[in-house]
Amino acid sequence: MSDLFGEDGGFVTTTVDGFLRWAKSNSVWPLTFGLACCAIEMMNLTAPRYDLAQWGSEAFRASPRQADLMIVSGRLCNKMVPVARQVYEQMAEPKWVVAMGACASTGGIFDNYAVVQGVDNVIPVDIYIPGCPPTPDAVIHAIQMLRERISRNDPKGGLKVNA
Ligand code: SF4
Known part of the structure; x- marks a missing residue:
């Protein structure tokens, strides 16, 4: 998409698709959905x-x-899987998922039968954030990466934040 304001202060041309991507990337609204300490x-x-x-x-x-953004913050227990799936399915398209922290990304220290060993076993994840817990800055970094991907029209899929 062209620079929206133009360097010479003149008018700008773009495509409808480019404009919609620009609007989407600047209004990613997260869902209120927290699972644990993260x-x-x-x-x-x-x-x-x-x-x-x-x-x-x-x-x-x-x-x-x-x-349009689900930040899975914390470990996902097997009991919560139907809830997480239902909430994800109720979100409007296009939608994105961030796995926040070691537990959401891999199960973390909870290597046991009760905890899902990575939420990508249950719902598709677009960005993974390492850490226990990750700092808010790392989550902001993930949101920035997501905005870039939306602007570039990147296909959905997992990407890891280097926090
Ligand atoms: S990654 Fe650490 S802070 Fe986050 S839910 Fe797991 S144990 Fe808690």
Whole structure:
């Protein structure tokens, strides 16, 4: 997509598709969905210190139908799998998933029968964030990567944040 404002202050041309991608990448709305200790760091994201509003993502939605980003923050227990699937399916397309932290990405230290060994066994994940817990800065980095991918029209699929 062309630079929206143009260097010489003149008018700009673009495509409808490019404009829609630009709009989508600047209004990624996360779902209010926390599972464990990582969710505390996710809540931190909404604090003024991190100013998530500058990228248009401060509006955590209570309804999956109004959200396009699921941040899986914490370990996913087998009992919660039907809930996670249902919430994911209720989200509108296009939608993205970030696995926040070691537990969501791989099961982390919980190598046992009760915990899913990576949420990508249950729902497709687009970005993985390492750490226990990852800092809010790492989540912001993931959101930035996601915005870039939406702008470039990257196919969906797993990508790891180097935090
Ligand atoms: S990665 Fe660490 S902080 Fe996050 S849910 Fe697992 S144990 Fe908790």
